Amino acid sequence: MNVLAFRSGYDPVPFADREERDKCIKIFSQLESDGGGDMTISRNYYSEAATLARFLETSLLPYRVWFASEIIEYLFQPGRPSEDDYRSLMEYALEEKLNVIDSIFLRKEATVSASS
């Protein structure tokens, strides 16, 4: 199943499985061209912005964590990420979470001291 396309954001070929995706984009591109359009959608389909946008839309899905390996592959390296990659990224995520909590705490503290 083409999990990336399923219920993600705007996708011209959300019905296409992974193996059919290229074929469908070609058909879509032909239709865009036949309609006198400038083929902007099919031309941009594989662009970085479009790919990132489709990744972000997966946050609305119940099984959004399935996309983690695809996102890592896309963002950081070619090939499948190793367990070490997962571990170090998880540590970054926890650190980021603590930083955010710290900054909220500091902001609250600053507000309290300013009002007193």
Place this chain on the structure above:
Amino acid sequence: MSTGSFCVSFPIIFEDGVFWLLRIRCPPQESDLKSEVWEHSLRTFAAVSSMIDSSVTTIKYVQTHSQIPVPTVHFYDSGYDNVFLAPYIVMDYIDGLPAPWSDIDLENEKQSTNFYSQLCGISLAMSKLRFRQSGYIQSISSDPPIIGALHEWDGKQHGSFQRAIDYYRQLVDNYWKHACGGCTTKATLPNDWNWTVALSEEKDLFTAYLHRSCLAKLEKHEINNEFCLRHIDLKFRNVLVKGEEIVGVLDWDECSCVPVWV
């Protein structure tokens, strides 16, 4: 009778041979509200009603602004104070079979190309329906139509946004806050931690962190602030076919205007 994840449908047969379809949205049960099943759908009754209103309005908009085959809606009630105690829509019954149960053979190159060409045509027609902001279509009594906020899985409102990047920022922010709130893992991971044994809340935090990284990259791009209509479940089961021709596209629930990223 046919059933989907959230709906049940019954044919209405008139004496003169006219067929209509009654589609009832099943209300969430208490147990559903606590389960993962409803995580991806709408948790509040008000949100479901709003979504049904939008679904009907969207069908009407698509019918008047494109050639996409959709059923005509005769009447509906988006509330719960009715004979079914649930939102319902009465619409035309379209004489066709869902594509997976039709005679279309996707292994056959000619049939497959013909089928995909029709689907791409529908998708292209939807992409041409452009809007100035994100969200559900609320009213088509004005031009351009009135667009309202999206409802997220937890009933929270999302938008409406006129800038695509704001749309994505809130998506990421909501997910990050949700993931941070659910994850109690300390900063130091146990030695035997790995993805396979990670808790689901850890996986959520991890994925939400990746989304933040995606957003940081996306923010470097100039994104067009145009929005187009997106059918959230344009899958074969929602495409009705007669012979080799697509005669209907169903299930416009949660259809919304999203950034078109071009």
